Amino acid sequence: MTEARGIKLVLFGPPGAGKGTQAQLLKERLGIEHVSSGDLFRHHLSNGTELGELARGYMNRGELVPDQVTIGMVIDRIGQISDAQGFMLDGFPRNAAQAEALETALRERGQAIDKVVHIQVDDGELIRRLSNRYICRACQRPYARDAETGVPPAKCADCPDGGDIYQRDDDTEEAVANRLSIYHQETAPVLEFYRQRGLLADIPGEQTIDAVHHAVLRILDAAHAATVSKS
């Protein structure tokens, strides 16, 4: 039985690895908060805030939004979550400066990341998944085209008023290529930062959603058991 309340987790992996899907499952099962930097930016975009306008161009091109904006936004959000509840970060940190800023901000609060779960998927599979990805405008739940009709659902099954399903502007072929190249150049090196701290666990991401979910739960169980035996 996974006992993970209060855990501070980073879900790490390239765009399309399934971090958002896994975060949703973990949230339903364990009640820990899901903090997705991409969702926070999309929320600002749809509310037309200054921060959203600033981020728009970078997002549409598939580039990273500058650290001065991103780090403050995510650290503020984490600061609203109680220590007892815990959180999982999805899409952050995405470069070395973000990883260091996160570590410093948590240390100042007497906290630390407990585990980094790295979901590994090859580029070919990521391109296939992202070009077939649609999401709900209201709750961000991901959908794919129907295997038989080739059409995505029009409305979200989870949202009370049936949120609109749409394809993200940055899931175009050009933006996807850019995002993958930035992932390899700037984001993947952050794995070494966490490996050195003994926090990294790798999971093959080209399995069923359920198999990945159970692999994540096993990792959280082991992390929890290690914490209990230390205390």
Ligand code: AMP
């Ligand atoms: P995602 O939903 O995680 O794929 O993020 C969508 C877009 O938001 C990215 O392509 C970036 O433009 C921006 N973004 C999200 N997270 C970050 C981050 N940690 N650093 C910089 N930009 C980010």
